[in-house]
Amino acid sequence: KAGVTQTPRYLIKTRGQQVTLSCSPISGHRSVSWYQQTPGQGLQFLFEYFSETQRNKGNFPGRFSGRQFSNSRSEMNVSTLELGDSALYLCASSLDTGDYGYTFGSGTRLTVV
Amino acid sequence: DQQVKQNSPSLSVQEGRISILNCDYTNSMFDYFLWYKKYPAEGPTFLISISSIKDKNEDGRFTVFLNKSAKHLSLHIVPSQPGDSAVYFCAARGTRYQKVTFGTGTKLQVIP
Numbered sequence: 001k002a003g004v005t006q007t008p009r010y011l012i013k014t015r016g017q018q019v020t021l022s023c024s025p026i027s028g029h030r031s032v033s034w035y036q037q038t039p040g041q042g043l044q045f046l047f048e049y050f051s052e053t054q055r056n057k058g059n060f061p062g063r064f065s066g067r068q069f070s071n072s073r074s075e076m077n078v079s080t081l082e083l084g085d086s087a088l089y090l091c092a093s094s095l096d097t098g099d100y101g102y103t104f105g106s107g108t109r110l111t112v113v
Numbered sequence: 114d115q116q117v118k119q120n121s122p123s124l125s126v127q128e129g130r131i132s133i134l135n136c137d138y139t140n141s142m143f144d145y146f147l148w149y150k151k152y153p154a155e156g157p158t159f160l161i162s163i164s165s166i167k168d169k170n171e172d173g174r175f176t177v178f179l180n181k182s183a184k185h186l187s188l189h190i191v192p193s194q195p196g197d198s199a200v201y202f203c204a205a206r207g208t209r210y211q212k213v214t215f216g217t218g219t220k221l222q223v224i225p
Contacts, residue, residue: 041217056212103159106154
């Protein structure tokens with residue numbers, strides 16, 4: 001059974017550019033959540049999608065957005081990149097909620113220069 | 114506003130001894146708690162969870178204790194093994210469809 005796949009694994013972007021990250025959940029999982037991990041801040045919740053609808057949203061600026069497709073694959077987009085957006089972005093999928101524990105992907109390491 | 118706090122950024126333990134990782138939370142509406150383990154260059158993996166109706170849950174070498182009145186939970190690893198060296202995240206959730214909030218993590222080093 002394939003795990004959660006995130007692409008790309010590494011990304012270097014210039015300040016002011018935009019970026020799109022992709023996440024393919026485990027087959028059958030309908031919930032996809034996105035987290036940002038930075039040193040000392042732990043995992044900060046970005047948003048959660050379930051059946052193509054955003055169900056929860058974290059406290060990030062509007063430059064951070066996401067969507068989910070009918071096959072449950074999800075993308076997140078960051079516009080007008082800032083140096084502080086450099087982080088590991090993790091995607092997690094679950095059948096429905098976090099009852100069974102999320103399954104995380106390996107993440108996308110974004111570096112903004 | 115850090116609602117889930119792991120006040121110890123790191124912990125070193127001798128192999129074979131007990132590792133105790135602590136977590137405090139401030140939101141009294143949290144009713145489901147989880148622990149995740151993360152190795153470098155990998156995503157976190159689910160370890161163990163506990164519902165607020167329980168005060169203890171065991172899974173092999175891992176036991177989670179919950180003290181609701183103190184808003185405190187802990188993860189015990191007995192005996193500790195070098196392969197347990199990783200960053201451990203505590204997480205919590207309110208009602209069923211709410212987001213999962215993570216702590217800042219504790220880096221555990223098990224010394225052979």
